[in-house]
Amino acid sequence: MTLMRMCMPVLVGSLAATACGDSGKGISQPPPPPSGIVLVDSLPIPEFYGIHDQFVRDGLAFVCAWNTGVLIYDVGNGIKGGSPAHPMLVGSVVDSGGEAHNAWWFHNPVTSENRYLFVGQEGPGNIGANSSGDIHVMDVSDLANPREVAHFHRANAGTHNFWMDEANQVLYAAYYNGGVVAIDVSGTLSGDISSRLIDTVSFGAGTTYTWGVQLYNGSVYAIDMVSGLWHLNSSLATPGSSGGGNNEAARYSSDLWVANGYAYTGTWDHFQRTGLAGSLLKVWRLNATGAPVAEDSILVSGVGAVSDVEVSADGKLLMFSTESGPNSGFWFYSLADPAHPTLLDKYPIASGVHTATFATIGGRLYAFGAENPSGAALIILDVTALDQ
């Protein structure tokens, strides 16, 4: 049964925020704890268009900065003496198409190489109809001098968020109106790798426009802006056999994260699909077959989108970012009960946070976020105290 939280003003940080719902039953939010969020750094990013996403691994932050390209910062790796408080630029590369949106640094367990960085180019798109933008493959063997070595192109569709099955050397990419694609990224990558397409799938009876994808427990979960959360077999050739899909019609869906036997998805309501205000964080229980069943939802008023969702590696802390409204920023929820997240704290960013990701560096948990222009910046928060 879907349960939506009742509107309940709560004070978080210095802002009044509201978590709302339609169940008609008031649920008191716990009083906020002493702020467990510490701003560690706000690193300005050139506004060419600014920062869209960041991938943090091994103390390196790969900042996707649109036409500025990918900026590689040492945020604790040590290669340049950087730390979360003092990121140090290691190198940068501009992909051949510009519009660098997202990235994944591939740690290949088969070859023990960390050679390739996959960069998603978000080209022009007509949301719900068509899109453009390729996957660019960077050789980052020399982090100070990365270079593009390969690219993947799909006609009449453009890429969005990635997930990797590193053990099997497969890159899953959400491809907006192209659904989801699986690409063989084993071995040496060079030139046009479009022929490495393994499989692809589109969703729903109507228009496909897929935002994100994640591999979890051997299944692929995909979030489609139009038709909601889908559960696939790892073989994309047999989509839908396990359920899901066509489960969110009132709003457009956005990002997803799957953890603890639950899926957490956002909605994107800039246009308000059916006139409903605010945006949702939806909670889905995965049943015995792995199919999502709606469990709970949290309505965030005063935002146009829940723009990114992630759960910490220990499964205790849920984070989502919001943008396009007065309640924009980072939101943190306890997953003590993973079916019913409870608000811990919020860090407001007036211009909005486009994406956010966790990283553990030096034993502390950090949230990295992309602050929208004007004032584009990589925001780094120490949220260790929230991860209890």
Next chain:
Amino acid sequence: MTQCRAGLLVLALGLAGRAEAQRPSVRWGAQAFPALTETNVVPGARSLGEARVLLPVAMLHAAALGGRLRLVATANFEKYTIPHGELAPGNWGESFEDRRHPHTLVHELMLVGGGPHYFVAAGKGFVPFGTDDPMTRPAVLFPVNHHLSQILERAVAMAGLGMRWGSLEGAVFNGDEPISPGSWPAWDRFGDSWALRLTVRPVPGLETQASHAWVHSPENRPGAGPDDRKTSVSARWERGRWYGELEWARTATADGFFVFRSVLGEGALQLPGHRPYVRIERSERPEEERVFASPFRTRRPLFENSILGITRWTIVTAGDAIELRRGMLRYAPFLEASWIGIARVGGGVFDPATFYGREHGASITVGIRLAIGMTMHRMGRYDLTPAEGNTRMTMPMDHGVRSE
């Protein structure tokens, strides 16, 4: 800036040796249109009426050296009268949707030099592209195609050749659109865009033009946005009591990923004491994400190149004004009504039926045009060719004004 200086140098050279002892002349004028607009094509399925002072403009034209050197200056005070835009269904641009954006305070500041057969010009003003600014045309509410058919308020340097039968103009300018009514062009972007316009006047009264422009990153001031490739073709008739124009325009954005088209026809007939007019338009526009603070505004600065869809606006507008004069003041009470149809083009999530609660609607505007001094020039043209109609204003107040 280097190119700007070069343009001024060309201007100076063009005038060298032609300094004749002729008296300078100065003309000035001003206008404002207090008006009330009511429409049922409003975000949120409602009706809305607003009273505003539209198109408050002051003009100063100075000439010297027998007209070989001219200053064209126009101040636009919409920054103060419509800071949040003019209610105008279908209008868009500069982060406004369904409201016409206020123009910049320094609307034109152009220095023009030359003679009947050539001219050079530099300053802030109109790019030689497309048709005349809607401000100088019969209808009060702007057409949807303003950002498809004109390029204005740029730092521009241009040169042109004028013949008896027409002219050829070329210009370089900055591609960025104004970001606020008080903004100036991004000077470091001067020269990143260009335009060419060929005008042919085959018979008296008839003027045809074809123009093409390449505009770099108009919607992102730092220059990270996609480019526009724009084309405009038109035929304009103005002779005796009749005025008419047909125009077609096309803008291809991001190497043609998005294409927006427009067809527009309009006409006016001068009758004793009044001048009825009609305009029929079918134009496409991008639908962008509206911001939380206002359903009439879109996000700036941009940080991605996606849109929510494309809509095609079919608008039929008819109006009339009674032209009167009291001393220096010319005034013309007017009534203007539009039928509006909205359709989706090529998919996308934007649905006008959801957003506006309707796909057809109407607007009506009543008001009074007030003006003193010189009549408004044809905004968008700086050539010195003494073609018929080239310096005349096409607004109804300039024809057959009746004294009380």
